[in-house]
Amino acid sequence: MSKHSSELRIENPTMPAGGWGSVQEVSTILLHQRVPLKDSPLLLKQNKPDGFACVSCAWAKPANPHPFEFCESGAKATAWETTSKAIGADFFERHTVTELEAWDDHRLEDQGRLTVPLRYDPQTDKYREIGWDSAFAEIGALLRAMDRKGVVFYSSGRASLETSYMYGLLARMYGNNNLPDSSNMCHESTSVGLQKTIGVPVGTVTLEDFEHTDCIFFFGQNVGVNSPRMLHQLQQARRRGVPIITFNPLRERGLVSFTNPQSPTEMLTGAETAISTQYHQVKPGGDTAAIMGLCKAIFAFDDATRAAGSQRLLDTAFLQEHTDGLKHFEAAVRACAWGDIERESGLRRAALESAAQVYCSASAVMAVYGMGVTQHRNGVQNVEMIVNLLLLRGNIGKPGAGVCPVRGHSNVQGQRTVGITEKPELAPLDKLEQQYGFAPPREPGMNTVEACEGILAGRVQAFIGLGGNFVRAVPERQLMEAAWRAIPLTVQVSTKLNRNHLVHGKASYILPCLGRIEIDRQAGGAQDVTIEDSTACMHGSRGMAEPVAPSLLSEPAIVAGIAKATLAPNPRVDWDRWVADYATIRDAIAETYPEIFHDFNARMWTPGGIRKPLGAAHRVWKTESGKANFTVPEALQGNPDLKGGSSTLRLFTVRSDGQFNTTIYSHDDRFRGVYGSRMVIFMARADMARHALTQGELVTLRCAAEDGVERRVGGLAVVPYDVPEGCIAGYFPELNPLIPLWHHAKESKVPAAKAIDVILERGGRPS
Numbered sequence: 021m022s023k024h025s026s027e028l029r030i031e032n033p034t035m036p037a038g039g040w041g042s043v044q045e046v047s048t049i050l051l052h053q054r055v056p057l058k059d060s061p062l063l064l065k066q067n068k069p070d071g072f073a074c075v076s077c078a079w080a081k082p083a084n085p086h087p088f089e090f091c092e093s094g095a096k097a098t099a100w101e102t103t104s105k106a107i108g109a110d111f112f113e114r115h116t117v118t119e120l121e122a123w124d125d126h127r128l129e130d131q132g133r134l135t136v137p138l139r140y141d142p143q144t145d146k147y148r149e150i151g152w153d154s155a156f157a158e159i160g161a162l163l164r165a166m167d168r169k170g171v172v173f174y175s176s177g178r179a180s181l182e183t184s185y186m187y188g189l190l191a192r193m194y195g196n197n198n199l200p201d202s203s204n205m206c207h208e209s210t211s212v213g214l215q216k217t218i219g220v221p222v223g224t225v226t227l228e229d230f231e232h233t234d235c236i237f238f239f240g241q242n243v244g245v246n247s248p249r250m251l252h253q254l255q256q257a258r259r260r261g262v263p264i265i266t267f268n269p270l271r272e273r274g275l276v277s278f279t280n281p282q283s284p285t286e287m288l289t290g291a292e293t294a295i296s297t298q299y300h301q302v303k304p305g306g307d308t309a310a311i312m313g314l315c316k317a318i319f320a321f322d323d324a325t326r327a328a329g330s331q332r333l334l335d336t337a338f339l340q341e342h343t344d345g346l347k348h349f350e351a352a353v354r355a356c357a358w359g360d361i362e363r364e365s366g367l368r369r370a371a372l373e374s375a376a377q378v379y380c381s382a383s384a385v386m387a388v389y390g391m392g393v394t395q396h397r398n399g400v401q402n403v404e405m406i407v408n409l410l411l412l413r414g415n416i417g418k419p420g421a422g423v424c425p426v427r428g429h430s431n432v433q434g435q436r437t438v439g440i441t442e443k444p445e446l447a448p449l450d451k452l453e454q455q456y457g458f459a460p461p462r463e464p465g466m467n468t469v470e471a472c473e474g475i476l477a478g479r480v481q482a483f484i485g486l487g488g489n490f491v492r493a494v495p496e497r498q499l500m501e502a503a504w505r506a507i508p509l510t511v512q513v514s515t516k517l518n519r520n521h522l523v524h525g526k527a528s529y530i531l532p533c534l535g536r537i538e539i540d541r542q543a544g545g546a547q548d549v550t551i552e553d554s555t556a557c558m559h560g561s562r563g564m565a566e567p568v569a570p571s572l573l574s575e576p577a578i579v580a581g582i583a584k585a586t587l588a589p590n591p592r593v594d595w596d597r598w599v600a601d602y603a604t605i606r607d608a609i610a611e612t613y614p615e616i617f618h619d620f621n622a623r624m625w626t627p628g629g630i631r632k633p634l635g636a637a638h639r640v641w642k643t644e645s646g647k648a649n650f651t652v653p654e655a656l657q658g659n660p661d662l663k664g665g666s667s668t669l670r671l672f673t674v675r676s677d678g679q680f681n682t683t684i685y686s687h688d689d690r691f692r693g694v695y696g697s698r699m700v701i702f703m704a705r706a707d708m709a710r711h712a713l714t715q716g717e718l719v720t721l722r723c724a725a726e727d728g729v730e731r732r733v734g735g736l737a738v739v740p741y742d743v744p745e746g747c748i749a750g751y752f753p754e755l756n757p758l759i760p761l762w763h764h765a766k767e768s769k770v771p772a773a774k775a776i777d778v779i780l781e782r783g784g785r786p787s
Contacts, residue, residue: 027687027696028737030715033273062537065564066090066098067249069627073551073561075101075178075536076680078427079247080227080555083628091248092677096685101515101535102565105132109149112138116145121522125492125753126684129516134532135569140524147521147530152573152581155529160585162509162527163482168195169463170481172471176488177202177429180536180549181438181558182605183575184431185612186598187486188439188447190583193458193590197447197465199440202432202681204468205493208768209394210425211436213403217649219642220634222433224422225386226555227628230257232420235382237375238266238296239307239406240392240774241426244274244691245677247554250388250426255293263382265375266296268392269304269672270702270749271742273691298375303366303744304672305396305658305775310365310372311405312656315353317376318412333380338414342639345650349408352652364656366744384420385410391428392672395774397660399765404651411648417639427554428681434552437616437632438609442467451612456592469769472496472761475503482509483525484582486575489518489682495759495771499729513578518682534574539563542574544601550624557629558617576602659775661763668724669707672774673752682753694739699786702741702749711780713738720784721750723758724777731758735786748778 065071067081067089074090076097082089090098111131117140120128137155138147150158163171173191175184191199203211211221218224230253243250251274254264266275275296302310322333339346358369365372379385387410393402406423407416415421427433439447442465449460466474472494474480483490491497491504501523504510510525515535521528534540540547540563548562573581580595598605603621610617616632623630635642643649659670675681676689676698688695692702701719713719717738723731733755743749752773763772 028700028716029695030739031693031695033691033693062098062102062564063088063090063095066094069559069625071562072537072564073430073559074098075430077247077249078430078433078552078554079249080553080557081559081629082227086252089249093245093248093680097680098537100129100683100685101537103132104568105130106135106568107131107133107517108135108569109138112147117147117522117524118145120517121519124684125519125682126687128518129683131517133515133568134517134530136571137532138530140528150529155531156581156585159509159511159529159582163194163586166481166508169198170474170479171196172198172200172466172474172480172483173486174471174483174488174490175199175201175435175440175486177432177435178487178536179435179575180431180551180561181434181609182549182602183486183579184435184440185438185605185609186576186579186583189452189456189593190579190587192447192449192452192460193456193583193587193593196461197442197444197463198471199442199465200468200471201435201440202429202488202493203436204769205771206391206428207394207425207432208467208770209399209403209765212768213400214407214423214425216643217404217407217651218416218423218636219648220636221436222556222632222634223424223554224416224634224637225424226557226631227253229386229420229422233257233384233386234262234420235378235385236262236264237379237385237387237409238264238268238275239387239389240268241388241390242268242272242274242675244272245675246390246428247426248274251295254295258293258295263297263378264295265298265300265378267300267302267307267310269301269744269747270674271299271301275299298378300367300371300375301742301744303364303658304670304747305398306365306367307393307396307402308364308398308405308653308658309361309656310367311409312353312356312653313358313361313365313367313369313372314376314379314409315412316356316358316361317373318380319350319353321376321380334412335414339411342414342641342648343411343650344645344647345652348652349650356656360656364658379409380413384418385413385415386420386422386424388424388426390426392774394765394768395770395772396658397763397765397772397775398653398655398658399770399772400767401651401653405653407648408650411650416648417637422637425554431551433554433556434550434558437552438613448612455608455611456590458590467769468494469761469764469771472500475500475507476761478503478506480507483507483511485510485512485520486579487513489520491523492519492682492753493756495756495763495773496761497757498731499761511582513575531578532572533578534563534567534572536561537563537565538567539565540574542577542600542602547574547602548624549602550606552632553629556632556634558624558632559629560624574599576605659777668777668779670747671701671721671755671758671776671778672747672749673755674749675752692741697737698751698754699735700737700739700750702739702743704743704745704747705740706745707748708738708740711782713782715740718783720781721755721758721778722781723760724779725760725763727760729760731760733757734784736784
C-alpha cells in the first residue's frame with residue numbers, strides 16, 4: 021500500500037535535525053495543502069497559552085513560549101488539518117470503495133477534509149451522503165438492538181478532555197467498559213509499570229526539570245521525528261554541559277545534532293549542537309539487559325568507593341526511607357553474568373561502564389523514553405528497569421530528576437485522566453453512579469488486543485471509532501481486515517479519508533468532524549477545549565481557523581448525537597446543554613475529579629498548564645508497599661516467546677519524518693536519506709554481504725512464528741544503514757502484517773512492534 025522501489029531514491033543523510041531542511045519542509049506542505057495565506061499566521065498561535073494546542077505530539081507547552089512554538093511535525097499537522105482541499109459526496113460518486121482500497125495512505129488523506137456524513141451503500145459499493153439526524157437515528161437503532169458487551173468504543177488520542185469525558189460516559193451508560201484507545205498500542209506498558217513501581221501511571225518530569233538536570237538518559241525515543249520541540253530543551257541542556265546518554269538501535273539525526281531554526285546565527289552559519297555525548301546502539305529488545313549492565317556497574321563502583329572509605333554512590337538514605345525490594349534486585353544484578361548482558365544488549369561491558377560512570381557523577385538524572393522501550397514482550401519490565409536505575413541514586417522526586425515517558429497523540433494521556441479506560445478499577449464508577457444516577461458496569465472491558473481478538477472471533481457487533489485509523493495501526497492485518505468486514509456496524513468519526521473507511525463493516529458510517537484548530541461555534545458562542553500534555557499539565561485550546569465546511573459537527577456534538585439516539589433519557593445528563601456550552605462539561609469533569617480539576621474553568625488558561633497532582637513527584641508513593649518498588653526482571657531476553665533460528669533477523673518498526681502515526685505526509689524520509697517509497701528495509705552492510713544483497717534489491721519478509729498463520733510482506737527494497745548486525749528496521753504501519761496479534765507485552769498487551777523475528781527471502785512481489 022505504498023509507492024514501490026521503482027520510485028526509490030537513496031541519499032546519504034548528513035543534515036542535522038531542524039535547520040533549513042525543516043524550514044523547507046514546512047514551506048512545502050503549506051503550499052501543497054493550499055493553506056490560505058490568511059491562515060498561515062495560525063502557526064504563530066500554535067502551543068501558545070492563548071492559542072491552540074498542536075494536534076500532533078503531546079510534548080509540553082511552556083508558560084513562556086518561543087516566538088515560533090511549533091516544530092516541523094507540528095506545522096505539517098496544522099497544514100494537514102487546515103488544508104483548503106475538501107471532498108464531498110461528489111467525490112464518492114466518482115469512486116467506488118473497491119477502487120479507493122487500492123490507493124495508498126498518503127493519497128487517501130491528501131484528498132482533503134471530509135465534509136458530509138456518509139453511509140455505505142453495498143448495492144453500488146459507494147458511500148452516499150446522509151443527513152445528520154438520519155445517521156444518528158440509524159446508528160442508535162442498531163446499537164439499541166445489540167448485545168451491550170459486544171460494542172467497542174475506541175478513541176485515537178486526539179479528542180479533547182471534554183469529548184473524551186462524554187465518550188466514556190456514553191460507553192458506560194450504554195453498558196460496558198469497552199474503551200480501548202491508542203494508549204493500548206503504545207504506552208500502556210508505562211501505565212502498568214510506573215503504577216506498580218512508583219504509584220502513578222505517568223511521568224514525573226516537568227519542563228522546569230530540564231533546567232535543573234545535570235544528566236539525561238535517552239531510551240528508544242526519536243526526538244527529531246516524534247517530539248522535535250523537545251530539542252529546544254535538549255539544546256539548552258547541552259549548552260550547560262549536561263551529558264546526554266542515548267540508547268537506541270538507529271543513530272537518529274535528532275539525537276545526533278540540531279540546528280535551531282529560531283536562531284538566525286545558527287541558520288546563517290550552519291552551526292550545530294551535538295545532542296548525544298554517548299550513543300549506544302542497543303539491540304532491539306536489549307533494553308533490560310543494557311540497564312542491567314548499567315546497574316551492575318553502579319553496584320561495582322559503589323563497592324569500590326565503600327572499600328576506599330569514600331562517600332557511597334548509592335543514595336542510601338533515600339533507599340532506606342523510600343524504597344522496597346532493593347535486596348532482591350541487587351542480588352539478581354550481581355548474579356547476572358556480563359556475558360549474558362553483552363549478548364542480549366548487543367553492547368560491550370566497557371560501553372555500559374562508561375555510561376554508568378556518567379550516571380554516578382551526576383546529582384540529578386532524568387530518563388526519557390518512548391515506544392522503543394514499551395512495544396516489546398518485556399515492555400513493562402523495561403519500564404520497571406528504568407525506574408530501578410533511577411531509584412539507585414534517588415533520581416525521582418527531586419528537581420532535575422525523574423522519569424519522562426514521551427507520549428504520541430496530543431491528548432492520549434488526558435483521555436485516560438477523564439475516564440477512557442477498559443479497566444473499571446481505574447474509573448471513578450461510584451462517583452459516576454452518584455453524579456448521574458445509573459449503575460455503571462463493573463466488568464473489565466476490552467483493550468485493543470482483546471478488541472481485535474473479539475473481532476476475529478466474531479464477538480464484536482459494533483465498532484465506534486473516535487478518530488484514528490484502527491485497521492491500519494493494529495497487528496495481524498490480513499486476518500483483521502477480513503474479519504472487519506463481518507462486523508455488523510462500524511462508525512468512524514474522522515477529519516480525513518483513511519483505510520478504516522474502506523475496510524468497513526456491513527453497515528458503515530463516516531461522521532466528519534471539526535478539527536481542533538477550527539472555530540467551534542455552538543449555541544453558547546465559540547467554544548474552547550482542553551488537553552493534557554506529556555508532563556501531566558492541562559491546557560486550554562482555542563480554534564482559530566474558519567471551518568472547512570459549514571456541514572461539519574464538533575466531536576462533542578457527534579458524541580451527544582449518538583448518545584441521544586441510543587440511550588434512554590436521563591434527567592441528570594443534558595447532552596444538549598453540554599454541546600451548547602463546553603464550560604458545563606468542564607464543570608461536570610471537575611465534579612467527577614475534584615482533586616485534579618477543581619476550578620477548572622477558572623484555571624484552564626494558566627500559562628504552562630494545570631499540573632495534575634502526582635504523589636511520586638513529591639516522594640509520596642501510592643503503591644501497595646507505600647514505597648517506591650524495585651522489581652526483579654524475569655529474563656534478559658528481548659523476544660522470549662518468538663525465537664527463530666540462525667537464519668532469522670530481528671525487525672523493529674520506525675516512523676519517518678514524513679509521517680505522524682498512520683498519517684503519511686509524504687513518501688520521503690530525509691533524516692534517513694530515503695525518497696519516493698516507504699517499502700524499504702534498513703540493513704547493516706555486513707548482513708547485506710552475508711545474504712549477498714545489493715542496495716535496492718527487492719526482498720520479502722516472513723514472520724518466523726510457527727503457528728499456522730502465514731505473515732509476509734514483499735516488495736521491500738534493501739537500504740544499507742547503520743543498524744546493529746542481525747537486526748533490520750522498516751516502517752510502521754507498512755510492516756504491521758508481520759506482527760502476530762499474540763506477540764504483545766506481558767501485562768499491558770501493547771503490540772511488540774519493536775522486536776519481531778523474521779526470515780528474509782530474496783525477491784518477492786509487492787504485497
